[in-house]
Amino acid sequence: MFLDVFLKGFIVTISLIVAIGAQNAYILKLGLLKQHVGKAVLFCILSDILLISSGVLGLGFFIKDNQILINSIAIFGIIFLCYYSFLSFKSALKNESLKIDDEVKTNPLKQVLTLLFIFTYLNPHTYLDTILLIGGIGANIEDNLKLYFLLGSLLASSFWFSTLGFGARFLIPLFKKPITWKILDISIGLFMLFIAYSLIDIIK
Template sequence: MITEIFLKGFIVTFSLIVAIGAQNAYILKLGLLKQYVLISVLLCIFFDFILISAGVYGLGFFIQGNQLLINIIAIIGIVFLCFYSFLSFKSAFKNASLQIDGKNKTNPLKQVIIMLLVFTFLNPHTYLDTVLLIGGIGANIQSDFKIYFLLGAVCASTVWFILLGFGARLLIPLFKKPITWKILDISIGIIMLLISYSLVDLIKY
């Protein structure tokens, strides 16, 4: 029973967070540039723990039963994702490109942390994934076993962000070409639009 619930938490969480979103895209770029990867990965894991915990222990169940709140989150999410999609397309088509040559300017740690906070807590899609979907599933599990679902979810988050942050450097030879950055930014922009479109289905009157 415990193993089954742990695996459920792991599988549900991993299947949702592997999609390239604003937060994942930023971690990928930090990994490629080898900038504050460890602290960024640890912060993302900690943020997921907070949000999923909130969902599993009641908030997810509350949000599921509040259609007006879901509508508000979905609408804000659509606006946020469309704006980030615009920024990705803008980045793809401007002349400047990120260079991986060991001489690129490193962003201050404060700026990196602020960006992670923005992509996590000001991105409504994050709440839909962690609090509503993952948390909502965990909230329906018997109280004594919720901790095992949460542990499975956090393990999935840990595995994913470590793979994303530290595995990104394996792609460095590919991303030394400016065209690859453009393709990545365009792909992220398209994915953001697709995710925002999927949120429309959550809006009900």
């Protein structure tokens, strides 16, 4: 029984967070550029610990009923995602992300964490996935088994972000080619626009 609940938490969480989104795309890019990867991965894991735990403990019900809060986050998210999409397309056109070596200018840690904060906490999909969906499922599990569901979920999050951030370096030979960076930047831009468009349905 304990193992079943643990695996349920792992499978539910991994199936939701592997989808390409703003946060995952940015972690991948940091991994490729080898910039603040450990700190970025830790930020995402700690954020999931906070959000998923809050959902399992019942916070999802509050956010679900607060449409004004959801609308505010969605509107800000749409504006920011469209802006970041523009920057990605601009980067693809100007070849701003073509080098992966020790001479690449490293972005300040403050800038990296600020972007991660926006991608994480100002993205309504984050709350839908972690608090409402994962947390909602966990909240309906018997109290004496919730901890095992939570542990499975948090293990899935830790595994995914660590693999994405530190595993990206194995793709570096592929990204030595300028065309690959162009494809990544354009893909990220398109994903950002798609996510921004999907947020329109949340606004009521």
